[in-house]
Amino acid sequence: MNLPKKHLRQRPYFEPRLPQRNRMASIWQSVFQLSTTIGMITLALLLFTVVNQTFGLVAIDNKVDPASLAVNGLPIEELDQQTLINIIKQNVSPGKFRQLEREEPLAERTREEVYQVVVDDVVQPNEIVGTWTLVESLTMRKAILTEVEQEYPQASVSFTSWIDPQFVTSPQSSDVLEAGVRTAILGSLYIIIITIVVALPVGIGAAIYLEEYASNNWLNRLIQTNINNLAGVPSIIYGMLGLAIFVRTLGPFTSGAIFGISDTDTANGRTILSAGLTLAILVLPLLIINVQEAIRAVPNSLREGSYGLGATQWQTIWHHVLPNAMPGILTGAILSISRAIGETAPLVVIGAATYITFDPTGPFSKFTTLPIQIYQWTSRAQEEFHNIAAAAILVLLVLLLSLNAGAILLRNRYARNKNY
Amino acid sequence: MSENTSKVAIQARNLNIYYGSFRAVKEVNLFIESQKVTAIIGPSGCGKSTVLRSFNRMNELVPTAHSEGEVLFMGQDIYNRLVDPVELRRRVGMVFQKPNPFTKSIYENVAWGARLNGFKAGLGKPSMDDWVEYCLRKAALWDEVKDKLNQSGLSLSGGQQQRLCIARTLAVSPEVILMDEPASALDPIATLKIEELMRELAEEYTIIVVTHNMQQAARVSDFTAFFSMDQDRAGYMVEYGPTTQIFTLPQNKMTEDYITGRFG
Numbered sequence: 001m002n003l004p005k006k007h008l009r010q011r012p013y014f015e016p017r018l019p020q021r022n023r024m025a026s027i028w029q030s031v032f033q034l035s036t037t038i039g040m041i042t043l044a045l046l047l048f049t050v051v052n053q054t055f056g057l058v059a060i061d062n063k064v065d066p067a068s069l070a071v072n073g074l075p076i077e078e079l080d081q082q083t084l085i086n087i088i089k090q091n092v093s094p095g096k097f098r099q100l101e102r103e104e105p106l107a108e109r110t111r112e113e114v115y116q117v118v119v120d121d122v123v124q125p126n127e128i129v130g131t132w133t134l135v136e137s138l139t140m141r142k143a144i145l146t147e148v149e150q151e152y153p154q155a156s157v158s159f160t161s162w163i164d165p166q167f168v169t170s171p172q173s174s175d176v177l178e179a180g181v182r183t184a185i186l187g188s189l190y191i192i193i194i195t196i197v198v199a200l201p202v203g204i205g206a207a208i209y210l211e212e213y214a215s216n217n218w219l220n221r222l223i224q225t226n227i228n229n230l231a232g233v234p235s236i237i238y239g240m241l242g243l244a245i246f247v248r249t250l251g252p253f254t255s256g257a258i259f260g261i262s263d264t265d266t267a268n269g270r271t272i273l274s275a276g277l278t279l280a281i282l283v284l285p286l287l288i289i290n291v292q293e294a295i296r297a298v299p300n301s302l303r304e305g306s307y308g309l310g311a312t313q314w315q316t317i318w319h320h321v322l323p324n325a326m327p328g329i330l331t332g333a334i335l336s337i338s339r340a341i342g343e344t345a346p347l348v349v350i351g352a353a354t355y356i357t358f359d360p361t362g363p364f365s366k367f368t369t370l371p372i373q374i375y376q377w378t379s380r381a382q383e384e385f386h387n388i389a390a391a392a393i394l395v396l397l398v399l400l401l402s403l404n405a406g407a408i409l410l411r412n413r414y415a416r417n418k419n420y
Numbered sequence: 421m422s423e424n425t426s427k428v429a430i431q432a433r434n435l436n437i438y439y440g441s442f443r444a445v446k447e448v449n450l451f452i453e454s455q456k457v458t459a460i461i462g463p464s465g466c467g468k469s470t471v472l473r474s475f476n477r478m479n480e481l482v483p484t485a486h487s488e489g490e491v492l493f494m495g496q497d498i499y500n501r502l503v504d505p506v507e508l509r510r511r512v513g514m515v516f517q518k519p520n521p522f523t524k525s526i527y528e529n530v531a532w533g534a535r536l537n538g539f540k541a542g543l544g545k546p547s548m549d550d551w552v553e554y555c556l557r558k559a560a561l562w563d564e565v566k567d568k569l570n571q572s573g574l575s576l577s578g579g580q581q582q583r584l585c586i587a588r589t590l591a592v593s594p595e596v597i598l599m600d601e602p603a604s605a606l607d608p609i610a611t612l613k614i615e616e617l618m619r620e621l622a623e624e625y626t627i628i629v630v631t632h633n634m635q636q637a638a639r640v641s642d643f644t645a646f647f648s649m650d651q652d653r654a655g656y657m658v659e660y661g662p663t664t665q666i667f668t669l670p671q672n673k674m675t676e677d678y679i680t681g682r683f684g
Contacts, residue, residue, distance in 0.1 A: 215483060301520035305585065307481060309533035309592050310510030319532065324523055 050397075053390030057137040057144055058160040063124035064091070065154040076118060081111045084118050091122040128176065128384045129155055163391035171357045172373070176384045181392050185399065186360050187272065187352075187367035188341060192403070194276025194363065195283065195340045200333060202280070203287035210288070211295040212317055231285035239349030242278030247350050250274075256364030270351035273363040278346050283336035290335060294328020295321060323414070330411040334404050341400055344371040370396040429454035429596055429626040430475055430512075434489035437470050437479065444470050446654040448489075450645055454595075454626045457618055459637035459663065461630075462647030463678070467655025468630045471647070472598050475628065476512035477505040493596070510537050513594035517601040519581035521573030521588070526565050529573040529584055530555050533592045551591065559587035560617055579610025586617065590625075597621065599629040603636065615640045634679055638667050646675045 069076050069091075071083055079087075085106045089097055100106060100121070106114055119125070129152050132144055137159060148157050170180025210227075214220040251269035252258045254277070298321050306316040322329075353366045354376045360367050370392060377389035431451040437444050445467035452458050460468045470479065477498060479485040490497045498508055522529050530552045531539075541547040546554065552569075556562040561583040565576070573584055582602060589597055599618070603611040618627055618640050631637050637644055644666040646659045659666060659675045670676040 299520070301516060301518055302522065304478065304481065304514075304516060305520040305522065305588075308476070308478065308509055308514035308516070309588065310506050310508075310537055311533070312506050315536060320522060 050390045050393045052134045053387050054162050054394055055134045055137075056160065056387070057132045057141070057157055058128060058384075059130040059144075059148045059152065059155045059157045060125040061127045061129045061152050061155045063126060063154070064122055066123050066156055069118075069122065076115070076123075081107075081114050084111070084114045087118055088114075088122060096121065123156075125156070125177075131384050131387055162387045163394050167388070167391055168395060171359065172355060172368070173357065174355075176382070176388060179388055181370060181373060181395050183356055183359060184368050184370045184373040184392070185395065188369040188371075188396075188399065190272045190360055190363070190365075191276045191279060191347075191367065191369060192337060192341055194273060195279040196333075196337065198277060198280035199283050199287055199336060199340075203284050203332075203336075204291050204329060206284075207288045207291035207295060208317060208322075211292050212313065212321065227285045227288050231289055233285075234345075235282055235343055236345040236349060238278055238282040239346030241281065242274060242346055242350045246274035246277050254364075259364075270353075270366065271364050272360055272367045274350055275347055275352065275367060275369075276363070278350055279340040279343060282343065282346060283340050286339060287332050287336045290332025291325070291329050294325040294332065297328060298324045326414040327411045330407050330414070334407045334411075337403055337407070338400060341403070342371055342396070344369075344375055347372055348375075370399070427453050428492075429494070430628070431492040432471070432474075432489070433492065435471070435474065435491060436488040437467070437474055438486055438488075439482065440484040443652070443654045445474075446650075446656050448657050450657060450660050452596075452626060452628055453643065455622060455624070456642040457622045457627045457629060457640050458643040458645065459629050459631055459641035460645045460647060461632075461634060461637050461678075462655070462658075463649070464632075465653070465655070466647040466649045468647050469600050470655070472600055472628060472630050473514075475596070475598055476509045476514055478509070478514060480505065510592045511594055512596045512598060513589035513592060514598045515582070515585050515589055515600065515602045518605050519578055519585055521576070521581050521584050524573060525570045526556075526573050526576070526584060527552055527569040530587050530591045533588055537592050555587040555590045556584075558590050558621070559583045560613065560620075561587055577610075579606050579613060582606060582610070582614060583617065586614075586621075590621075594625065596626040596628065599627065601630055601632060604632060611636070634667075638663060646670075646672075646678060648674055648678070 066076055069087055071079060071087075076084070076087070088100070088106065092100075100117060106117070109117075130144075130148060132140075136144070145157055148155050167180045168185070169182050170178060171183045172181075173179040206227075210220065210224060214223075246254050247269040254269040254271050254274040256271070256273075302320050302324065303316055306320050311319070347369060352372045353368050354372060356366055356368055374389050374392045374396065377385045377392065380386075428451045432448050435448040436446050448471055460472060462468050473479045474487055474491060475493070475498075479487065487499065491499060493508070493512065496503065522532065524532060531548055534548065534551060539548065539551070541551075553562060553566075556565060561580060564580060565571075565584075568575075573581065576584060582605075586597075586602075603614045606614065615636060618629065621627060622642075629637075629641065641663045643661065644663045645657055646666060647655050648658045649655045659670060659672045661671075666675060667679055670679065
């Protein structure tokens with residue numbers, strides 16, 4: 001108000017440059033849209049690659065060419081039951097035929113069952129001679145069929161989905177047609193349960209302490225800085241930590257020896273328990289940071305209201321802070337679980353088995369997990385193992401999505417109750 | 421002095437409050453009469469809220485805050501080590517500037533504090549349902565919410581939320597209610613309702629209200645304390661007395677300037 005008069009006489013000069021400003025605005029908008037698009041394309045490519053490998057034509061060489069079994073020009077797929085039984089009688093040894101009849105008389109079986117016997121015991125598919133991706137199968141079907149016809153006259157070509165109920169329920173096997181991910185799924189689930197059971201209470205507890213109780217002194221600041229740094233430590237370091245602590249030092253505990261469980265197969269602490277604990281430590285910093293973030297987002301006015309009524313600190317935390325932080329806590333849990341379920345490196349370091357055919361029976365079993373199984377299959381030279389690796393990736397994705405869906409449902413239930 | 425003690429709810433003696441090394445409030449001496457409305461007015465940053473929050477040790481939630489001097493509640497120094505702040509805060513309740521209902525149902529908002537403090541029903545005493553209804557009636561909210569007690573407290577309007585917070589405070593049966601600018605976030609009609617409520621509650625409770633609004637202080641309070649701050653930004657009490665006197669015959673030039681709107 002006390003400015004000299006001359007300042008008021010001349011109004012300031014503005015140069016709006018509106019076209020330039022608006023152009024800048026739209027350029028930045030395009031940049032951000034482009035980033036999103038690149039992300040989406042990458043994701044789509046990833047899914048495409050996996051799906052492309054999982055489905056496709058497979059040529060299997062047979063001991064007997066199915067075409068040679070045709071009767072009156074009809075292929076075996078279209079023959080009736082009696083003709084099929086005759087084919088079996090003519091082509092297997094009398095002893096084998098008697099054995100089949102003893103199991104269940106062929107005449108009393110359904111036509112499909114008899115057909116399966118023809119395939120298994122007469123045609124005897126034994127070796128995969130070629131696999132093709134989904135795109136190849138769809139676009140060059142004719143060429144593939146001709147090629148197989150020329151090179152392997154006995155072989156039959158069929159469109160196959162590598163992921164099927166049999167794949168999910170079968171244990172690991174060296175025969176690619178028999179192999180499944182049952183052992184790996186169970187291993188992953190066991191480990192993730194141990195990780196959740198250990199990491200969630202510890203992580204939430206530590207976050208509550210740091211946010212609600214810890215005073216602002218150098219020690220607590222040091223702890224906080226360390227947690228933030230630990231979240232960025234490469235996972236293989238945690239593997240070495242797990243190897244040193246859980247496998248070597250605490251070997252008697254993690255192998256179950258001190259509980260009197262001395263399974264010779266549970267090779268010295270390289271067990272599900274060790275793996276679960278290692279992954280729990282791995283996700284702890286991430287979890288703590290996320291839960292802290294969630295707790296910090298609870299408005300202070302809510303705490304004051306609670307204290308103002310004569311609530312203790314614990315009552316305030318339990319009745320107001322935690323319920324209101326729950327959606328954020330669950331988001332942190334989702335991130336941690338996703339991280340843990342996909343980890344490979346630390347498990348390789350602590351000694352996950354790459355080839356086991358028996359189911360894990362408890363925390364003291366040897367184990368393998370889906371990522372390790374996938375890694376092992378992709379490093380095989382044979383093409384067909386890459387196909388089942390792709391199928392296993394799909395299984396892993398489905399497992400991950402269903403675990404996360406559970407947590408998201410839970411989160412939405414909590415989030416509905418609050419609306420600020 | 422001894423005959424006064426029965427009527428004095430809270431007395432501050434040489435109260436100094438610090439945030440770290442900064443002295444926010446210096447040398448406050450005042451006594452609050454029970455079952456009256458006492459208003460604390462003054463310009464922004466003069467430590468009104470800080471003084472109010474020292475009456476139920478709410479300042480302790482700020483890690484750097486500490487105080488010197490005495491605050492006597494019913495003759496007892498509340499900063500004595502033997503006093504449990506949890507019990508103190510039940511007896512000296514608080515209503516905040518921004519309505520802060522809990523993320524619970526309307527019923528639970530009121531019942532929670534009572535249950536927390538060991539509310540026991542039966543033996544001729546009211547049941548929880550009766551008590552919740554009583555508190556909501558006292559807060560002039562019952563008629564508006566009686567059909568939706570299970571809805572979230574956050575579904576109410578701002579003014580209703582603030583009255584819910586008052587009902588919640590009444591539910592733990594306090595003797596003093598501290599109100600920190602309870603109507604500053606509300607529209608004029610909601611403000612009027614809160615003011616009427618304060619007058620009614622003063623028949624039973626001691627009310628201390630911090631306000632920016634001088635008309636509000638003049639309308640609702642029996643006593644008024646005027647705070648200001650000195651050169652080193654420490655708040656102090658300029659004048660204290662019956663509201664009519666402060667607003668008609670202020671003893672201090674600064675008080676007169678403030679209430680006539682010449683500064684602050």
